[in-house]
Amino acid sequence: MGSLPYADVDSTLRAIAGQAEGFGRFAIGGLHGPLFPVTTLADDGPGSLREACRRPGPGWIVFKVSGVIQLSSYLNVGSHKTIDGRGERVKLTGKGLRLKECENVIVCNMEFEGGRGHDVDGIQIKPNSKHIWIDRCSFKDYDDGLIDITRGSTDITVSRCYFAQHDKTMLIGADPSHVGDRCIRVTIHHCFFDGTRQRHPRLRFGKVHLYNNYTKHWDVYAVCASVEAQIYSQCNIYEAGKKKKTFEFYTEKDPVWRLSALFE
Incomplete structure (x- = not known):
């Protein structure tokens, strides 16, 4: 076996590259790029997160400030980037991150x-993004989803994240007609879904491995599958409140419909 691409990294900062478990395990983010320090909480301009994200080439983005960044529009994240919130407390509000046609992205220790x-x-x-790792982030109160993974995006891990104060938490697979989502592979592990109403996750097509998650007091269902969904649910805790239905199966009107879901 050849040497791993992250074998010689700085163990004090970049050692997380390539350390995800599951389908996103090959995400190395901006491992081979320079450090981009964020020095202002401004939405744009010199030293801002937005400026760092649009720089060409790989980059490891770190923060020298704590506080709230009010985004006026989606913040587009290109390939080979790490947004590393360790050491500071940074919250994004107003809008979110958009990972469009990119690969090798790590987002860790951020608040949304x-x-x-x-x-x-x-x-x-x-669409068509791959090798992505979202780790140790918190998500609350967005008008649409907290994390959406659709349109052929694959090889993604979501780990050790906290989700709260929300309705439609995580959508994987766009709609029943989008057969291109058959390629989707997502791992979700060690996450806490704290009273979020539904979609932990909601899956169409693709494959999802859920393990060691804690889902508490949902209001519609905990996990939902339809349209060729394949889910492996392993060693999770589901603590029901008033709603007792844990797993939901939806039949959707589409000529390619076929459901294959496995729960353990």
């Missing part, structure tokens, strides 16, 4: 809260 507007998600992953 209060996203407003039509189709505004905390992190929106579409």
